[in-house]
Amino acid sequence: MTDKVVKTDAQWREQLSPEQYRVTRQAGTERPFSGDLYYRNEDGDYHCVCCNALLFHSGTKFDAHCGWPSFWEEAVPGAIKRIEDYTHGMVRTEVRCAQCDAHLGHVFPDGPEPTGERYCINSVSMTFKPES
Numbered sequence: 001m002t003d004k005v006v007k008t009d010a011q012w013r014e015q016l017s018p019e020q021y022r023v024t025r026q027a028g029t030e031r032p033f034s035g036d037l038y039y040r041n042e043d044g045d046y047h048c049v050c051c052n053a054l055l056f057h058s059g060t061k062f063d064a065h066c067g068w069p070s071f072w073e074e075a076v077p078g079a080i081k082r083i084e085d086y087t088h089g090m091v092r093t094e095v096r097c098a099q100c101d102a103h104l105g106h107v108f109p110d111g112p113e114p115t116g117e118r119y120c121i122n123s124v125s126m127t128f129k130p131e132s
């Protein structure tokens with residue numbers, strides 16, 4: 001589909017803020033209710049902060065009251081890849097940007113219809129582009 005974006009650690013560090021780097025390249029988690037995009041609800045698109053890939057549309061965003069931006073469907077099939085995550089004594093499904101491997105967050109099977117899924121995404125992993 002799209003070409004992979006591969007950069008060295010040093011290149012990512014240069015491009016990203018320390019917090020963006022920690023979350024996307026080191027699988028960190030931002031503090032709940034700390035991200036700007038949690039409170040956004042205008043129409044527009046959410047892109048990967050690392051490689052600009054389109055990840056989510058505002059129409060699939062919903063308030064899960066968890067403190068992180070939540071979506072029930074990815075914008076483009078295959079834009080996001082899933083990895084089983086066994087850290088912190090839990091079995092979860094980590095989600096990453098398929099194009100550059102940025103850690104985005106996790107997906108849980110307790111979202112609203114029609115998918116029943118809840119993508120719980122770190123705000124700092126994304127940039128928002130309002131609909132023009």
Ligand SMILES: [Zn+2]
Nearest residue numbers: 048051097100
């Ligand atoms: Zn990316």
